[in-house]
Each structure stands twice: as structure tokens, then as C-alpha cells.
Amino acid sequence: MSSPFRPVGTGRSHDPNADLVFHRGSGHCVWDATGRAYIDFIGGYSALNLGHIHPRLIAVAQEQIRQLTFCTGGNSPWRAELEQALVVVVSELGPANRNLKVWLSSTGARGVEVAWKIANANRPGGLMRFDLSYHGRSLATSHISDTQRSSALSGFSKTYPMGQEVDGVIPYPRCGSQCDGHCAECDASIAVAQRWLEKNGRTTSAMIMEPAIGARGYYFASGEYYRRLVRTVRQHGLLVISDEIQMGLGRLGSMVASHSQGWMPDLIVFGKSLGGGITPISAVVGDAIQMDQLGQGIESETFGANPLACRIAIEVLLMLNDTIFLEHVRIGGDRFRELLKRSLPNGCAVDGRGMCTVIDLTSFRHESVDVAWRWVCQLREQGLLVHLTGAHRERVAILPPLNVDEDTLRYVASILSESLEKELGSGQNVT
Numbered sequence: 001m002s003s004p005f006r007p008v009g010t011g012r013s014h015d016p017n018a019d020l021v022f023h024r025g026s027g028h029c030v031w032d033a034t035g036r037a038y039i040d041f042i043g044g045y046s047a048l049n050l051g052h053i054h055p056r057l058i059a060v061a062q063e064q065i066r067q068l069t070f071c072t073g074g075n076s077p078w079r080a081e082l083e084q085a086l087v088v089v090v091s092e093l094g095p096a097n098r099n100l101k102v103w104l105s106s107t108g109a110r111g112v113e114v115a116w117k118i119a120n121a122n123r124p125g126g127l128m129r130f131d132l133s134y135h136g137r138s139l140a141t142s143h144i145s146d147t148q149r150s151s152a153l154s155g156f157s158k159t160y161p162m163g164q165e166v167d168g169v170i171p172y173p174r175c176g177s178q179c180d181g182h183c184a185e186c187d188a189s190i191a192v193a194q195r196w197l198e199k200n201g202r203t204t205s206a207m208i209m210e211p212a213i214g215a216r217g218y219y220f221a222s223g224e225y226y227r228r229l230v231r232t233v234r235q236h237g238l239l240v241i242s243d244e245i246q247m248g249l250g251r252l253g254s255m256v257a258s259h260s261q262g263w264m265p266d267l268i269v270f271g272k273s274l275g276g277g278i279t280p281i282s283a284v285v286g287d288a289i290q291m292d293q294l295g296q297g298i299e300s301e302t303f304g305a306n307p308l309a310c311r312i313a314i315e316v317l318l319m320l321n322d323t324i325f326l327e328h329v330r331i332g333g334d335r336f337r338e339l340l341k342r343s344l345p346n347g348c349a350v351d352g353r354g355m356c357t358v359i360d361l362t363s364f365r366h367e368s369v370d371v372a373w374r375w376v377c378q379l380r381e382q383g384l385l386v387h388l389t390g391a392h393r394e395r396v397a398i399l400p401p402l403n404v405d406e407d408t409l410r411y412v413a414s415i416l417s418e419s420l421e422k423e424l425g426s427g428q429n430v431t
Helices: 055-065 077-093 108-122 147-158 161-165 184-203 223-234 307-320 323-343 362-381 406-424
Strands: 022-026 029-032 037-040 100-105 126-130 166-170 204-209 239-243 267-270 282-287 349-353 356-360 387-389 395-398
Touching: 055 307, 077 100, 077 282, 077 307, 100 108, 108 204, 108 239, 108 267, 108 282, 126 184, 166 184, 166 204, 184 204, 184 223, 204 223, 223 239, 307 323, 323 349, 323 356, 323 406, 362 387, 362 395, 362 406
Parallel strands: 126 166, 126 204, 204 239, 239 267
Antiparallel strands: 022 029, 029 037, 100 282, 267 282, 349 356, 356 395, 387 395
């Protein structure tokens, strides 16, 4: 539904579902203004890890709304409880006796900015990132996101100092989750990082990375690749920031994705699902000695650590941080991808981890972009919402809520395979 009061820049011409007007949601379903139901397997790009309007979260939100939603300075018992809960989550898979502290903000972009400030307070200098990185759309984070599209902001770099501090861009390997971390692409990526650091390491502050690429195409490198990269970065004294705003808190089948891959960042940024799809909240968790380097008065936020967001986030962590639940995420996601691999037409590459799956259509060559667009539109007509992604929008990402049942996953797998076969024509193969 268009509005005469909405600026052109708010449009989403890249999104086949952008014109839908949603009216209500429940679990893995959402209804538009006409009353039509859809299975929502976009899930707010992980903001809805527990689905729409989870009754347990609604109950605690209603209770908190009746008690306290905002307090000047943000100091409340719920803030302290959430800080402790986040420390417990990060400590469970990390080194023993690690002294951690927590900085709460509102949005993911703000969390990244806070982590960036902390890194610079410890070690002033530039920032390294992946070429497929996405860390937000604020003025600062736009400079470390989405290289092609952030070029429109290049004029700001002369007036905004942080824009000048983004230095090293490392190619993210596209080899997939089954790689052992020592293929030609992984080796080339590490070599680029090493050459950059040998020349610029002394003037570089930190490396910011995602444990799997999210919004820029959904790519999955091995834990061994990340461990190699982290060792290379640490040899030059840089801090390591893990942006787990989309891929942390259960999406890949573990609460702290970096830890489950065997590498230990100095700073971890959480967001999106932390607010349960109800209110925005983000958090930076890191070693006290580094967190404390950012002095008083340098960073503050009016709605950061507000009681309502903190109370919801506490409940979210209680629900997600469960061994049986996370096992369901891992096993359910693996079974879903196996179904797709067996049933999708030839030429479709399926990859993913946990409840994050991507289907790559680039094997269809010059037709891949059109095929992907038409397929997503056809899925919408069949009542399924999925995410069109990739550099040229030739990949389709599937992000169900983590608590989705296996029957729904099987049903969605059948819709995906039958609709793509129909789109391509019976028996058509890639040549």
C-alpha cells in the first residue's frame, strides 16, 4: 500500500513482497490486510526467531507494560538481570573465568557502532571487514556494509571521520559449508588478509566479521576458515568483533555462533531476535578490560536498556538457551535441506546451517535472476514468503522461526520443489 507521505527512498524495489500490507501474525503465519494467510519464512531476517506474537513473550510484555516501560538513565533490575543472563550465555562455551561486561543499545546498527567505538578506544585505527559484509544502514555502518550500494554514500566520507577508517576488505569464500577451510578460495582469502596486515596492521584497529554471511547472500564458510583468519588477525594485535545480530542466538543451531565454530571474538554483538519481534534491543558483550576503555560520556542512548526491552530479552534468552531446543534447530534444518536436495530440479545448489537455508540458482546463468524473481512471486501466490538475496538477487533464503514444526518444513519443501519445477518446465535441466 503506497502512501503520498512516504519518501521515495523508503521503497524496496528489490523485494517482490514489498507491496504486501500485513494485518496480523501468529507463529509462523502472517495475514495481509485482505485476510489472506502466508507462511512467513522470512521471519524479519531473524528478528522473529520465535515467530509472531509468541504467547509467552506477549504475557511478559503485558506484565512489564503495566509496571514500568521507561526510566531515565535506563537503570532497572531488569537491565541488571539481562546483563547477567548475556554473560552466562557467552561464558558457557568460552574460556573459564572470563570477566565479561555488557553494553546495551537499541538497534543492531547501534550495537555495531558501540563495538566499533570500543575497539578504537583500545587500539585506534582502521577496520577490516568482508566484501560481503552487512552491519547496518546508519551513516557509520553504511561504510562497512554492502560495498556496491554504500558507494552512494561516498560523498559523506569527507565529512564523517569514521568513513575514512574503513580500510581492509577481505574476500569471503563462496565455497560453502562443506568445505574443510583449506580450499583455494579459503587460502586466497587468508592470503589477502595477511598481505593487508603486513602492510597496514599497525594502523588497523579490528576485524569485524559475521559467523555466516547474512543479508548479502547467505554464505557459509567452515569453522576452520574462521579459526585460520582469527589467528592471522591476532598475530598483528587486532581485536576481533563478531556481528551475530542475525546469525547468533540460535539461528545456526547455537547461542553463540562464533564459539560453536571454535573461535573467540573479543566483542560479540547481538540483536534482532533479542527483542522477540516486539521491541528493538541489541547488546555488545566483551572482556571487561576492553569494554572499560570506552570512557563515560562518549556513548549514550535514550532508549538503550529500557525496562520493557530488557524484560522481553530476558525471556527470549530463557526460551532459546535450551539444549533440546537448539538440537531441534540443527536436526530440523539438516533434514529440511536434505529434502530440498532430493526434490529440487537439477542445477539448484542448497546450503545452510541450523534454520538458515539458501538455494542458489546461478547455474541457470543469464536466466538466474529472472527465474529467482518469478519463483519468489509464484511462491507468494501459493502462500509462502521467502527472501530474495545475493549480489544480483539470484539466491533464495529461507528463514523459518526456530520453533517451526517438522510437518511445516516438509510442506514447505514440497511447495518449493513443485513450484520451481513448474517455473522451469517439466524435466528442464541446466545446460
